[in-house]
Amino acid sequence: MTSQKTLKDVKMHYCPGCGHRMINKLIAHVIDEMGLREKTIMSSPVGCSVLVYDYLDLDVIECAHGRVPSVLSAIKRCLPDRFVLGYQGDGDLAAIGTNETIHTANRGENITIIFINNAVYGMTGGQMAPTSLPGQVSTTTPKGRGANFEGNPIKMCELLATLDGPTYIERLAMNSAGSLKNIKEALKKAFQCQQDGKGYSFIEILSPCPTGWKNDIKESLNFVDKMQEFLPVGVFKDERKNR
Amino acid sequence: MKKELMKGSHALVHASIEAGCTFFAGYPITPQNEIPELMSKLMPKSNGTFIQAESEVSSINMIFGAASTGARSMTSSSSPGVSLMQEGISYIAAAELPCVIVNMVRAGPGLGNLRASQADLFQSVKGGGHGDYRLIVLAPSTNQEIYDLTMAAFDYADHHKNPVLILGDGIISQMIEPVELKKYKPILPLPSKDDWALTGCKDRQRHLVKTTRLDPPDLLVKHNLHLKKKYKKISDELTLFKEFETEDAEIIIVAYGITARVAQETVHLARKEGMKVGSIQLITLWPFPNKILKKYRGRDFLVVEMSNGQLIEDVKLALGCKGRILHFGYGGGWYPDTDQILTKLRNMKK
Numbered sequence: 305m306t307s308q309k310t311l312k313d314v315k316m317h318y319c320p321g322c323g324h325r326m327i328n329k330l331i332a333h334v335i336d337e338m339g340l341r342e343k344t345i346m347s348s349p350v351g352c353s354v355l356v357y358d359y360l361d362l363d364v365i366e367c368a369h370g371r372v373p374s375v376l377s378a379i380k381r382c383l384p385d386r387f388v389l390g391y392q393g394d395g396d397l398a399a400i401g402t403n404e405t406i407h408t409a410n411r412g413e414n415i416t417i418i419f420i421n422n423a424v425y426g427m428t429g430g431q432m433a434p435t436s437l438p439g440q441v442s443t444t445t446p447k448g449r450g451a452n453f454e455g456n457p458i459k460m461c462e463l464l465a466t467l468d469g470p471t472y473i474e475r476l477a478m479n480s481a482g483s484l485k486n487i488k489e490a491l492k493k494a495f496q497c498q499q500d501g502k503g504y505s506f507i508e509i510l511s512p513c514p515t516g517w518k519n520d521i522k523e524s525l526n527f528v529d530k531m532q533e534f535l536p537v538g539v540f541k542d543e544r545k546n547r
Numbered sequence: 548m549k550k551e552l553m554k555g556s557h558a559l560v561h562a563s564i565e566a567g568c569t570f571f572a573g574y575p576i577t578p579q580n581e582i583p584e585l586m587s588k589l590m591p592k593s594n595g596t597f598i599q600a601e602s603e604v605s606s607i608n609m610i611f612g613a614a615s616t617g618a619r620s621m622t623s624s625s626s627p628g629v630s631l632m633q634e635g636i637s638y639i640a641a642a643e644l645p646c647v648i649v650n651m652v653r654a655g656p657g658l659g660n661l662r663a664s665q666a667d668l669f670q671s672v673k674g675g676g677h678g679d680y681r682l683i684v685l686a687p688s689t690n691q692e693i694y695d696l697t698m699a700a701f702d703y704a705d706h707h708k709n710p711v712l713i714l715g716d717g718i719i720s721q722m723i724e725p726v727e728l729k730k731y732k733p734i735l736p737l738p739s740k741d742d743w744a745l746t747g748c749k750d751r752q753r754h755l756v757k758t759t760r761l762d763p764p765d766l767l768v769k770h771n772l773h774l775k776k777k778y779k780k781i782s783d784e785l786t787l788f789k790e791f792e793t794e795d796a797e798i799i800i801v802a803y804g805i806t807a808r809v810a811q812e813t814v815h816l817a818r819k820e821g822m823k824v825g826s827i828q829l830i831t832l833w834p835f836p837n838k839i840l841k842k843y844r845g846r847d848f849l850v851v852e853m854s855n856g857q858l859i860e861d862v863k864l865a866l867g868c869k870g871r872i873l874h875f876g877y878g879g880g881w882y883p884d885t886d887q888i889l890t891k892l893r894n895m896k897k
């Protein structure tokens with residue numbers, strides 16, 4: 305039996321079908337199972353999950369948009385024996401905070417970043433994200449992404465895997481009950497990587513956003529499948545044995 | 548005590564480490580590269596952390612993180628870099644985290660040039676970042692003042708739970724002078740950080756460092772009133788300045804930083820010519836030393852600065868419309884010299 309201390313008994317504000325809700329819960333469960341709660345310092349990013357501290361009973365720092373990696377790098381350097389956990393959306397991590405993301409990974413900071421990729425700016429009402437799919441219609445790509453020099457989705461796992469700094473990089477998709485088990489396992493691996501002092505771990509989760517995508521829950525799961533055509537799931541880097 | 552010859556930048560680094568600063572992050576920019584360079588050497592020796600960040604946006608956010616753990620932390624830069632830090636500074640002020648930020652000002656706007664300037668005063672004392680907040684702003688004029696004020700800056704920051712900005716310039720940063728390397732001793736009571744620092748919620752309620760205050764709508768109104776009260780308290784408690792020959796002065800020169808030293812020399816020369824001139828060196832630029840200026844209201848004032856007109860605004864606010872308040876500014880890099888100021892004084896006497 306694991307005691308569930310991290311997850312607070314409150315109603316979450318997330319929309320129906322939103323991936324943040326399940327991922328918040330999974331994080332709480334893994335933190336409890338691994339006994340990390342009392343040594344955890346977590347970030348909340350600017351985005352739909354900014355209020356993550358309303359759901360998780362942890363020491364949390366709310367960062368400016370995109371600056372999570374810098375803030376956490378410093379916290380980990382000041383408190384090397386604490387568990388330092390980053391949580392970021394795609395606009396946060398792969399647009400306004402790309403610079404911080406790349407350099408923190410390149411320094412091989414011993415922290416863990418969870419990247420919630422919902423291919424859209426959820427919080428601000430469904431604008432194009434750096435990870436939006438080719439042809440994806442959003443409130444700022446009325447003719448679909450690509451019709452107006454918007455480029456293609458940025459593949460963060462692939463990009464970060466070119467660096468020597470990171471230790472563990474994996475992308476997963478949240479599209480079924482079964483996928484939750486895989487995500488939980490990946491979180492455990494990443495958290496353990498940090499606990500063992502092995503360095504930077506990065507978990508990307510392709511996560512449904514029915515509201516932002518203007519579809520229903522079932523269609524949103526199909527959309528997550530479609531995301532995988534551009535952003536395939538898998539382990540992109542695993543240097544745990546060598547560090 | 549023994550004095551050592553050193554650059555202003557180096558005095559700043561030695562004082563920081565002596566005062567227990569354990570975290571420094573910065574990005575290279577002239578004229579303050581000596582600060583991160585010496586930090587990179589000395590920080591590891593005192594078990595502290597030095598990080599060369601990928602940008603000033605990142606350095607200030609590292610300071611946000613380090614300060615949130617309760618560590619004494621510092622970043623330094625020069626004008627264009629400090630412009631990039633404004634977002635982070637607003638967050639740090641909102642979260643009421645103590646830290647020290649250094650700006651060795653160079654001439655702007657834009658990339659400008661590398662010469663000394665005082666044209667970042669508005670940015671320093673009127674905001675710069677978004678929202679209603681204040682920085683404590685300290686302006687040293689000698690290397691000894693750099694050393695002493697840097698140690699004090701960490702105490703002011705901790706005592707008031709507020710970021711402190713040390714406002715220097717390219718000359719202050721580069722000039723070599725003797726410095727007495729004093730032992731650190733807190734000049735103020737330092738409140739415990741145990742009730743807010745992020746350390747993991749072991750045997751206590753969790754701590755939150757956050758700046759959103761969404762609900763209810765008056766939550767932010769209340770927080771900002773709390774900040775207003777804090778700023779009022781700081782204004783009541785903290786103003787630093789020095790006076791030179793003001794007692795019988797008919798004209799008082801007001802200046803800060805390196806310009807205040809030129810002003811003092813000018814006072815000396817003007818007195819030789821029989822002109823009754825004095826000067827006031829402002830050390831805190833926020834809180835602004837209004838009281839000392841008001842004491843001499845009605846006399847003639849000459850505001851001297853390395854900018855085409857920023858300090859003059861605060862001096863006019865302090866003095867109201869009584870007496871003559873003239874300006875001698877030098878914009879675009881470099882300082883007004885004694886000859887130029889003397890000419891201005893002679894014209895004022897006519």
Ligand SMILES: Cc1ncc(C[n+]2csc(CCOP(=O)(O)OP(=O)(O)O)c2C)c(N)n1
Nearest residue numbers: 350351352369393394395396424425426427
């Ligand atoms: C500097 C700055 N620019 C813009 C914003 C507005 N903003 C708030 S949330 C957000 C998008 C977040 O999107 P994402 O990171 O994808 O997270 P999601 O909301 O989809 O979970 C933006 C642009 C901001 N808060 N700060």
